[in-house]
Amino acid sequence: MAVSEAGVNDVVAALLDPSVTRIQAQPSTAGDAFSVSADIDAHLEHGDRLIDFRNSPDQVKLDELDVVWDTFDLDFELDIPEICIGGFCITPGWFGDCVRAPRKCFFEADPDLSLTLNLGWLRSEISVLADLLVGYTNNRTTDYVQAQVDEHDALEALAAAGESGPVDPPLVNSWDVSLLPDTFDVDIFDVADIVGDLVEDLLERAVDALVGFLPEWAIDVLEGIAGSLVGFVRDALDVGDDAAEWLSDIVGVSLDVPGIIIEVLDEYFIDYPVFRIEDPFPVLDWSPPLGDPAPSNEPRLIPATVPIEALDVDLTETEVVLTATIGAYQ
Amino acid sequence: MAYTDHSDVYGALHEEGIDRVITHLQRKRPSLFNYGTARVVAGAYAAAEVPPPESVDGRRGRLPPCEVIPYAPEVRDRRWNNPLMTEEDPLPVVGTDGLVGMDYAVQVTDLGIDFAPPGEELAFKDQQYAANASVCAGLGCPGDADLDGALETIEQFRSYVDRREGLELATATNDRELLAEFGLPAVPRADALRCFCLDVEVVGTVSMVDRPTVEGPLTIPQSPKFEIDDIRLTDLETTNEFPLPAGFVHSLECYIEVFLRLGVFPSLAETVERTVQQALAMQNPVLTLGGLTATVELPTSGTVPYNPAIEEDELRVYVDLDVATTGGAP
Numbered sequence: 001m002a003v004s005e006a007g008v009n010d011v012v013a014a015l016l017d018p019s020v021t022r023i024q025a026q027p028s029t030a031g032d033a034f035s036v037s038a039d040i041d042a043h044l045e046h047g048d049r050l051i052d053f054r055n056s057p058d059q060v061k062l063d064e065l066d067v068v069w070d071t072f073d074l075d076f077e078l079d080i081p082e083i084c085i086g087g088f089c090i091t092p093g094w095f096g097d098c099v100r101a102p103r104k105c106f107f108e109a110d111p112d113l114s115l116t117l118n119l120g121w122l123r124s125e126i127s128v129l130a131d132l133l134v135g136y137t138n139n140r141t142t143d144y145v146q147a148q149v150d151e152h153d154a155l156e157a158l159a160a161a162g163e164s165g166p167v168d169p170p171l172v173n174s175w176d177v178s179l180l181p182d183t184f185d186v187d188i189f190d191v192a193d194i195v196g197d198l199v200e201d202l203l204e205r206a207v208d209a210l211v212g213f214l215p216e217w218a219i220d221v222l223e224g225i226a227g228s229l230v231g232f233v234r235d236a237l238d239v240g241d242d243a244a245e246w247l248s249d250i251v252g253v254s255l256d257v258p259g260i261i262i263e264v265l266d267e268y269f270i271d272y273p274v275f276r277i278e279d280p281f282p283v284l285d286w287s288p289p290l291g292d293p294a295p296s297n298e299p300r301l302i303p304a305t306v307p308i309e310a311l312d313v314d315l316t317e318t319e320v321v322l323t324a325t326i327g328a329y330q
Numbered sequence: 331m332a333y334t335d336h337s338d339v340y341g342a343l344h345e346e347g348i349d350r351v352i353t354h355l356q357r358k359r360p361s362l363f364n365y366g367t368a369r370v371v372a373g374a375y376a377a378a379e380v381p382p383p384e385s386v387d388g389r390r391g392r393l394p395p396c397e398v399i400p401y402a403p404e405v406r407d408r409r410w411n412n413p414l415m416t417e418e419d420p421l422p423v424v425g426t427d428g429l430v431g432m433d434y435a436v437q438v439t440d441l442g443i444d445f446a447p448p449g450e451e452l453a454f455k456d457q458q459y460a461a462n463a464s465v466c467a468g469l470g471c472p473g474d475a476d477l478d479g480a481l482e483t484i485e486q487f488r489s490y491v492d493r494r495e496g497l498e499l500a501t502a503t504n505d506r507e508l509l510a511e512f513g514l515p516a517v518p519r520a521d522a523l524r525c526f527c528l529d530v531e532v533v534g535t536v537s538m539v540d541r542p543t544v545e546g547p548l549t550i551p552q553s554p555k556f557e558i559d560d561i562r563l564t565d566l567e568t569t570n571e572f573p574l575p576a577g578f579v580h581s582l583e584c585y586i587e588v589f590l591r592l593g594v595f596p597s598l599a600e601t602v603e604r605t606v607q608q609a610l611a612m613q614n615p616v617l618t619l620g621g622l623t624a625t626v627e628l629p630t631s632g633t634v635p636y637n638p639a640i641e642e643d644e645l646r647v648y649v650d651l652d653v654a655t656t657g658g659a660p
Contacts, residue, residue: 001339001340001341001342002332002333002334002339002340002341003334003338003339003340004332004334004337004338004339006334006338007334007337007338007339007651010338010651010653011622011624011651011653013653014622014653014654014655015622017655019655020621020622020655149409152409152410283351283354283355283601283604284355284358284359284597284600284601284604297385298385299383299410299411299412299413300410301359301361301410301412302358302404302405302410302412303358304354304355304358304359304601305354305358306350306351306354316332318332318334319332319333319334321333325347326347326350326351327350328350328353329350329353329354329357329402
């Protein structure tokens, strides 16, 4: 059997259609001072030729697959330790108490700050280079008669329970053709320069949200205690020198967004074989089929199956060729 | 030139692979290839040195079949107790009102597909195939004493019917209980079957017929259909050595054709058709997982005039896939 690269592209294109494949998740991470959660909903877009067959060595390249973020919101929550000014004793009183200066506390709420950063405008890219491998899955005994007993018993049990087959997991061995990724790249930020500015803007918005309503004197007092307010918030959020790297770490490491994308692709291309052929291969089912009543005094005829001795796979620039060898009866 | 120059998917079954499928089928469904009367069935189990099923009554004698029946061990496993032969009624003797029959066996011992003309004298038309079969048959010819016994039994029966008022012979010969009382139909014993084997060649055509089936996520609107166009004896050496009247040869060919066409061929063709169909269905876990459906189309064109095509010892199919999404991520 041979399958063309164009045919595989048609199948993969249908598989990646937004109605079938969406990347949806709400990952979150919490530190000492701040927590961040994400609301993610994305679909995949690609050109006409997404899958590229290569034959030296035999590899499949999935190239220029774009992640389009329909929603990519990062919600930050910042809890700043309470800062209080005033309240000190001006004059001792007659009875051991004192006359105190007015007291004013800042950052009493929990959290003190909630801000959303919209990253939905980003375009992210994925590329995968994978080997095409043939493997053999053993889900049942290799003893043919015992395997038939197991299948018979399992199907009879299903029938007794009023259910129909197939047995899940299937009691079959199979030749599987699977993709094993050699490289799996997810590039979340295709415009890193802008990301730095975005974080600076976030910090300014944060400061404004925290102290924008305070009178000038109070801001002066706070800056007297905490230094630059932007610097203060930057420290609270643990933003280092490179703002873009900070955001990249949150998205890429703390929230593991690339891992979420890879998991979706894994489900289709890695966790499951792209082609499977049962061994032995059934050519005639039980007669009558298990679950159907057998005529009185007549036996149920066993299924006829043929062994698949070998499965070879060969990749060319234009097609993948699978050759199955049917074993001779021995 | 790539296999898939003219389609998304290309599939080919080599005649050697089909022959192996048939051999497995012969071993696992021997009753599909071996037919005989009750005594012959009992004789088959005795020849194979295996205990017969309860339904086989060996008390009326045993006659070994023409050829020992090869079978897979699981056929006679006590859990399934599958038959080695299909039991048939005795061959009625003309002129006895069906009251006397003869033991017989008919066995298809070898069967193989040939996608290329076997000789110059047999030029194939487009898309024809040949199936070479060896058919062995034998009749149990009774001795004089057994014939006399059978004659005596039917005379007693006829005399009884004559004596009974209002009982017609036609009615009596259909009364199973009455027949059983007289031990009818009588099957005079023979010492052995008198067997002969003939090589026959079946010439047929493979075509696609509208027969929509659904194999997992795939809809296959058409299925391959193997049909018989002609059948002829090819044991030319034998017929030359012992010339037979042409009418006899033609009658024999006619009977074998009817036997193969109605008895053996439907199940055999179903097996091969199903193998082709399952190969077309390409058990594709990715399609299933993605909730995709696909319709298989077998296009024809100037470059692919026949689909399926019989070429170079192979049955070839050229398939286009029309993939559709049903919506809903896994």
